[in-house]
Amino acid sequence: MRCGFCLPACPTFRETGLEAESPRGRIALMKATVDGIMGPDVPFEEQMSHCLGCRACEPACPADVKYGQLIEQARDAIEEHTTQHRGWVKGVRKLVFQGLFPHPKRMELLGKGLKLYQRSGLQTAVRKTNALKLLPKQLADMEKILPEATGKGVVKTLGTHVPAKGQKVGTVGMFRGCLMDAMFAETNRKTVELLSEAGFDVAIPEAQNCCGALHAHSGETAQAKELAKRNIRAFREAGVDAIISNAGGCGAILVEYDHLLHDEPQWREDAAWFASHTKDISTILWNEGRPLPFAEPVGGEAAAVRVTYQDSCHLKNVMKGGASPRSLLGALPGVELVEMKDAGSCCGSAGIYNITQPEMANRLLEKKMKDANGTAAHYIVTSNPGCLLQMKLGIERHASDKRMEAVHIVDFLHERMAARG
Ligand code: SF4
Ligand code: SF4
Structure with missing residues (x-):
């Protein structure tokens, strides 16, 4: 159709105004390579790398x-034809x-x-001696917003089964993720506790592994498929x-395992089951769980916390x-939910985009923080670890009020629930 309805939804087009930086332009380039007018060469690869993969263009498209x-x-085609990546990107x-x-x-x-x-004093020493200046600026900035690690994944903390509290509503399996469990283990623990509180028996299969999202988005399809099969088997x-x-980036590939494995007939049924039974934590809590016992605001103070x-x-x-x-945030007692302008537009995190494409990522982050500052919120709540880190970075660099905090929705809900006790 080439109608262009997707253009205003695309962050890179909005930033540059260039057709080649739009979904329609990128599709035209893809078609040109398929038709043999151009090859999947370096300029083509660069143009495809500028895409955030945020998929804001999809809901905007009338032709689906x-x-x-x-x-x-x-x-995938670029990976097949590329003989060399640029130095550190390759590393x-x-x-x-592959290695992690x-x-x-x-x-x-x-x-x-x-x-x-973090706990041996090395982090403090590194920061004091300015050793971070030896790193590329983007990586040095990321170090400042590293979450506090516990070194203990969710299974080590809670075991592989946690029973429902009170009357049971159902049995669910928790997808713990690779990055989530290594760096946000406390959020994983709290996810299980919220589910249990909402009436779900929770299984955390040990045989599960990384979702494969980063692999699939970067042309490493064979490895993404292998990871998907292991997860399907485990659940x-x-x-x-x-x-x-509890991570939007993981959830999105999990609900598309049927597409990922569409050319493997022996996996079709199981992949379709897995894709259609995957839900985000907020969705199941709001639609199917028992209402959680959230704390009333202290002293009847209304709308004390702005998010x-x-x-x-x-x-x-x-x-x-x-x-x-x-819906969950809006229903919390003592919490005022303020919608920021363009809340649905990408913050620039996009997997490892903020490391591989720092210039565009930083432009998007600066714009995002202008919109966040406009809400005068105490908290920016997110549903994905990458967005969470990017928001922390945004607060570090651009917040008008340094008391502003970025927080995962699970941590925020859990704290409001725990506050009652
Ligand atoms: S991708 Fe969809 S919205 Fe964009 S130009 Fe093509 S048909 Fe129109
Ligand atoms: S995925 Fe995002 S950045 Fe890429 S073309 Fe679509 S809207 Fe633009």
Whole structure:
């Protein structure tokens, strides 16, 4: 159709005004390579790398063009034809995709290493001696917003089964994620506790692993498929009614395992089951769980805490789960939810985009923080670890009130619930 309805939804087009930086332009470039007018060469690769993969173009498209599937195929083709990546990008890709994320034990070691770094005094020494200046600026800034690691994943803390509190509503399996469990283990623990409180028996299958999202979005499809199969097997064997994710970026690939494995007939049925039974934590809590016992504001003080919600692009655009977090936050006693302008627009985190494409990521972050500052919120609440870190970075750099905090919705809900006690 080439109607262009997707253009105003695209953050990179809005920033640059260039057709080549728009979904329609990128699709035209993809078609030109398929037709042999151009090859999947370096300029094509660069143009595809500028895409955030936020998929804001999909809900805007009247023809239901599956842009997410197109960009994955394009990146797959680039990987097949690319003989060399630029220096450190190649190193990061290899380390992350092959050496780290697919291995739960190595991710656990990463969490332990981070804990040691933070608690041994090394972090303080590094910061005092300005050693961070040796790193590229983007990485040095990321160090400042590292979450406090516990070095202990959710299974080590709670075991593989946690029973429902009170009358049971159902049995769910928790998708713990690789990065979430290494760096945000407390959020995982609280996710299970919220589910249990809401009436769900929770299984946390140990055989699960990384969701494969970063692999699928970066042209490493074969590895993404392998990871998907391991996850499907693990949750099928656990006999759960639903698979719960607390990270929009992971959830979006989990609900598309059927597409990922569409050319493997022996996996079709199981992949379709897995995809259709995956839900975000906010969605299940709001739609199916027993109401959680949240704290009343102290002394009857109304609307004491002001929050704004930054959408996870993948939760909103792929899982269609943008409403439930807002419903949960809006229903909290003593909390005022203030909508920020363009809350659904990407913050620039986008997997490892903020590391590989720092210039555009920083432009988007600065704009996002202008909108967040406009709400005068005490908290920016998010539903994805990447968005959470990016919001922390935004607060560090651009917040008009340094008391502003970025927080995962699970941590925020859990704290409001715990506050009652
Ligand atoms: S992708 Fe959809 S919205 Fe964008 S130009 Fe094509 S048909 Fe129009
Ligand atoms: S995925 Fe996001 S950045 Fe990429 S073309 Fe679509 S809207 Fe633009």
